[in-house]
Amino acid sequence: MKRLIGLAPLLIAAAPANPPIVVERATEAEASPLLMNSINDLRTVCGERQDVAKQLICVSWLNGASQINARFRSLSPQLVPDFCPPAEGLPLGRQRDMLLAWLAANPREGLDPSLVGYRRAMAASFPCKAGG
Amino acid sequence: MARRHQSLAVAAVLLAAPAVAQPADNPVAMATGAHLKAMCSRQDDRASRIVCLSWLNGASQGNGWFVPKVPAQTPAFCPPSRAFDLAAYRGVILAWLADRPADLASPAIEVYSKALAARWPCKRR
Numbered sequence: 001m002k003r004l005i006g007l008a009p010l011l012i013a014a015a016p017a018n019p020p021i022v023v024e025r026a027t028e029a030e031a032s033p034l035l036m037n038s039i040n041d042l043r044t045v046c047g048e049r050q051d052v053a054k055q056l057i058c059v060s061w062l063n064g065a066s067q068i069n070a071r072f073r074s075l076s077p078q079l080v081p082d083f084c085p086p087a088e089g090l091p092l093g094r095q096r097d098m099l100l101a102w103l104a105a106n107p108r109e110g111l112d113p114s115l116v117g118y119r120r121a122m123a124a125s126f127p128c129k130a131g132g
Numbered sequence: 133m134a135r136r137h138q139s140l141a142v143a144a145v146l147l148a149a150p151a152v153a154q155p156a157d158n159p160v161a162m163a164t165g166a167h168l169k170a171m172c173s174r175q176d177d178r179a180s181r182i183v184c185l186s187w188l189n190g191a192s193q194g195n196g197w198f199v200p201k202v203p204a205q206t207p208a209f210c211p212p213s214r215a216f217d218l219a220a221y222r223g224v225i226l227a228w229l230a231d232r233p234a235d236l237a238s239p240a241i242e243v244y245s246k247a248l249a250a251r252w253p254c255k256r257r
Contacts, residue, residue: 036190036193052141053178053179053182055142056141056142056179056182056183056186057186060160060182060184061186061187063162063187063190064187064188064189064190064191065190067162067191067241068190068191068194068198068241070241071201071202071205071241072198072199072200072201072206073198073199073200074197075199076197080194080198113193114193115197
């Protein structure tokens with residue numbers, strides 16, 4: 001429950017601007033794709049082409065997750081692989097396109113954590129060489 | 133107007149390459165401590181709240197699944213429970229930056245790690 005409350009600001013931030021919505025607690029937050037908890041949430045939020053708030057949530061989430069990849073190493077690379085982007089960088093728009101392509105190619109992936117899907121999607125194109 | 137502002141923010145962040153330092157006029161890239169401060173201190177702006185909290189969400193998910201490559205730059209942090217609180221993280225980071233203005237020029241991920249590790253250090257095993 002604490003996490004649900006803790007993530008409430010994200011739901012508030014993504015709520016429609018008018019009329020103002022007051023949310024003291026993120027009720028049924030587990031069902032909200034805006035929390036980006038599962039691979040299905042990635043599919044819902046990052047696949048959005050109309051709602052700019054969802055687009056912003058997607059690419060900002062990708063931004064935070066990719067910065068962690070650059071500075072941290074996975075303890076379980078079989079489950080959550082690291083990826084090694086090209087030297088010229090990997091813009092977030094391209095990451096989103098790669099993620100959506102991977103999700104389309106893996107339609108049965110859905111309930112695992114979003115981070116697992118993201119890492120698998122990026123590592124499929126940019127795997128790290130041994131010791132890399 | 134708000135929708136146009138958000139659309140511009142999306143366009144800016146889509147072009148961002150997160151591993152590379154971004155110009156100071158592109159705070160949605162969340163590349164530096166200054167960007168963290170710019171996005172996370174603006175409670176009145178919906179797009180800024182979304183960028184801040186979603187970036188923190190993406191960085192925080194999987195905490196504990198990873199080890200830092202250079203602990204002196206990006207130390208691990210160990211919050212008291214696995215139920216993380218993005219609003220609390222935001223407050224800790226903004227307080228850190230208020231006390232250490234020199235970190236406004238540091239990479240955002242280093243500011244994030246150092247601030248949270250100072251608040252919730254990991255005990256040696």
